[in-house]
Amino acid sequence: MTDLPIRIDSRFNRIAAVIVWSLAALAVISAVWSADPRLAWVYAGAPLAALLGWGALWRPCVVVSDRGVRVQNVSHDVDVPWEALVHVETARALTLHTPAGAFTAWSAPAPGFFTVMRGNAKARREATAAGGDARPSDRIGTDSGNAALVIRETWRTRLDAGQVELGVADETPVKRHWHVLILAASGLLTVATIALIVATG
Numbered sequence: 001m002t003d004l005p006i007r008i009d010s011r012f013n014r015i016a017a018v019i020v021w022s023l024a025a026l027a028v029i030s031a032v033w034s035a036d037p038r039l040a041w042v043y044a045g046a047p048l049a050a051l052l053g054w055g056a057l058w059r060p061c062v063v064v065s066d067r068g069v070r071v072q073n074v075s076h077d078v079d080v081p082w083e084a085l086v087h088v089e090t091a092r093a094l095t096l097h098t099p100a101g102a103f104t105a106w107s108a109p110a111p112g113f114f115t116v117m118r119g120n121a122k123a124r125r126e127a128t129a130a131g132g133d134a135r136p137s138d139r140i141g142t143d144s145g146n147a148a149l150v151i152r153e154t155w156r157t158r159l160d161a162g163q164v165e166l167g168v169a170d171e172t173p174v175k176r177h178w179h180v181l182i183l184a185a186s187g188l189l190t191v192a193t194i195a196l197i198v199a200t201g
Contacts, residue, residue, distance in 0.1 A: 005065035006154075008147045010107045013057040020053035041196035048189035055182045060107035062094065062147040064154050066163075069096060073106040077177045082164045084172035088151050090137035090144040096151075100174040108147040110137035 024046040031039040031046075056074045063070040068081040071094075080096050080103060087097040094108035139145040158164045 005063045005070075006150055008062045008064070008108070008150060010057075010060070010109075010143045012143070013060065013107060017053040017057035020057065021050055024049040024053070038200045040200050041193050044189050044192035044196055048186065048193055051182070051186055051189065055179070055186070056106075060105075062105050062108055062151070064150050066158075069151055071096065071103055071105045073104075075179055075183060077179075078103045079175045079177075081172050081174070082155060082158055083168050084174050085155060086169055088148055088155070090148050092137075094144045094147045094151075098172075098174050099170045103174070105144075105147060108143040110144045111139070111142040 027042045027049075028046045031042040059072060060074060061072050063072065068079060068083075069085070071078045071080070078096075080098060084098045084100065085096060086099065089095050089097065090108075090110055092104075092110050094105040096103045096105075137144045138148055140149060155164070
């Protein structure tokens with residue numbers, strides 16, 4: 001197994017982030033060009049939108065490594081060691097089940113109705129990785145399915161190689177790290193935006 005992590009991102013979220021950043025930049029340009037004091041709120045609102053675009057759309061992902069799975073969400077990250085992992089499911093979104101609780105990945109939601117209807121027949125690789133018939137949310141090409149496939153295959157490979165200690169799930173800690181700076185900056189920019197809207201409205 002390689003020590004290099006595998007990062008699984010949401011293509012849709014990445015595109016949405018670029019759109020949000022573009023709109024924020026256009027808003028600042030418009031505010032500067034017009035020199036309208038009533039648009040002063042844009043100077044706080046645009047950075048807020050840019051920060052949220054990064055924190056809620058660009059940054060969230062699932063990272064698979066030799067140590068386990070890291071779920072990077074909007075407000076926090078969760079580190080799930082292989083020894084703590086009990087089950088991987090994708091009913092509503094990629095969810096990692098451990099004795100300490102279930103942890104859902106913001107960046108890997110299950111596909112919507114129209115995506116499911118457009119989906120092709122289940123691939124043999126998907127069904128094998130899922131341990132049977134793969135549900136639509138397990139399919140390759142969906143955010144939840146892409147992440148689940150990598151996790152399940154890596155987990156199974158490590159189990160077969162004897163690289164995961166069995167019977168210690170209850171004693172293996174799952175660590176959660178809160179994004180204090182991101183949350184604080186978002187709060188401050190939100191307050192500043194509202195204050196400027198009220199002051200110049």
